[in-house]
Amino acid sequence: MLTTEATTLAVDGVGVQFEGVIALEGVSLCLQRGEIVGLIGPNGAGKTTLMNVFSGFQRPRSGRVLLRGGDVTRIGPARLARQGVARTFQGARVFPRLTVLENVTVGALGVGVGPRAARREAWRLLDLFGLAERADQLAGGLPHGGERLLGIARALASRPDFLLLDEPAAGMNASEGEELVRRIVQIRDQTGCGVLVVEHDMHLIMALSERIHVLDYGKTLAEGDRDVVRADPAVIRAYFGDEEVPDRAAG
Numbered sequence: 001m002l003t004t005e006a007t008t009l010a011v012d013g014v015g016v017q018f019e020g021v022i023a024l025e026g027v028s029l030c031l032q033r034g035e036i037v038g039l040i041g042p043n044g045a046g047k048t049t050l051m052n053v054f055s056g057f058q059r060p061r062s063g064r065v066l067l068r069g070g071d072v073t074r075i076g077p078a079r080l081a082r083q084g085v086a087r088t089f090q091g092a093r094v095f096p097r098l099t100v101l102e103n104v105t106v107g108a109l110g111v112g113v114g115p116r117a118a119r120r121e122a123w124r125l126l127d128l129f130g131l132a133e134r135a136d137q138l139a140g141g142l143p144h145g146g147e148r149l150l151g152i153a154r155a156l157a158s159r160p161d162f163l164l165l166d167e168p169a170a171g172m173n174a175s176e177g178e179e180l181v182r183r184i185v186q187i188r189d190q191t192g193c194g195v196l197v198v199e200h201d202m203h204l205i206m207a208l209s210e211r212i213h214v215l216d217y218g219k220t221l222a223e224g225d226r227d228v229v230r231a232d233p234a235v236i237r238a239y240f241g242d243e244e245v246p247d248r249a250a251g
């Protein structure tokens with residue numbers, strides 16, 4: 001049952017269809033401020049489509065999107081960002097010809113923060129992400145892991161209550177992934193924002209998420225505590241196949 005509390009971002013029974021392909025059907029997921037939820041599922045399960053619905057990039061055909069209990073189903077991404085919903089995309093999507101500092105500053109300017117405060121906020125985030133030394137470098141010249149962190153820093157510049165991360169660790173090596181887990185937990189602890197993470201790296205998902213939501217063919221296959229979900233036979237069959245289910249990652 002979905003809550004309509006003031007501290008939640010939720011989808012309630014959403015459905016999305018693309019020219020005959022059912023991408024999502026009757027999916028409900030409630031993200032609370034202060035929690036980290038993993039969204040997983042096989043390729044094509046509907047994870048990115050659900051992120052798009054949450055962030056206003058995809059209007060659902062059925063169901064509702066609720067922000068702090070209010071219906072935002074018809075609100076687009078720019079307005080949702082100003083209301084506290086920020087996201088990153090698959091692929092870093094930084095502005096390669098802007099500097100690292102400018103990339104983050106733009107994130108704050110985009111939600112109406114004044115130029116001086118935006119710059120201050122950008123420096124704070126660059127410090128937090130260990131990118132301050134590269135502030136004046138063009139973003140396009142960053143190594144892959146750095147670009148990913150920059151994308152998250154830019155999303156955080158809007159001071160979101162809810163942060164949606166689409167495959168933040170793609171292309172990172174194991175130690176960069178562990179560092180990313182630490183930073184995401186730190187962000188949650190410091191800002192109290194709710195974090196929804198789509199990620200194929202199961203070690204990372206298990207290390208990071210308190211709750212896990214599993215999609216398969218556009219429907220919810222399982223949801224709940226990570227240990228319960230990991231032991232669910234339907235999840236093991238659909239998602240892990242014959243692979244060994246990873247133990248909770250070190251960290």
Ligand SMILES: Nc1ncnc2c1ncn2[C@@H]1O[C@H](COP(=O)(O)OP(=O)(O)OP(=O)(O)O)[C@@H](O)[C@H]1O
Nearest residue numbers: 018021022023041042043044045046047048049050
């Ligand atoms: N714009 C689109 N037009 C047509 N079909 C689409 C579109 N976007 C997604 N789909 C289809 O909807 C389904 C869900 O896709 P989606 O990208 O949300 O899955 P996913 O779980 O994020 O997959 P992956 O793990 O591979 O990124 C797939 O069958 C996909 O082919």
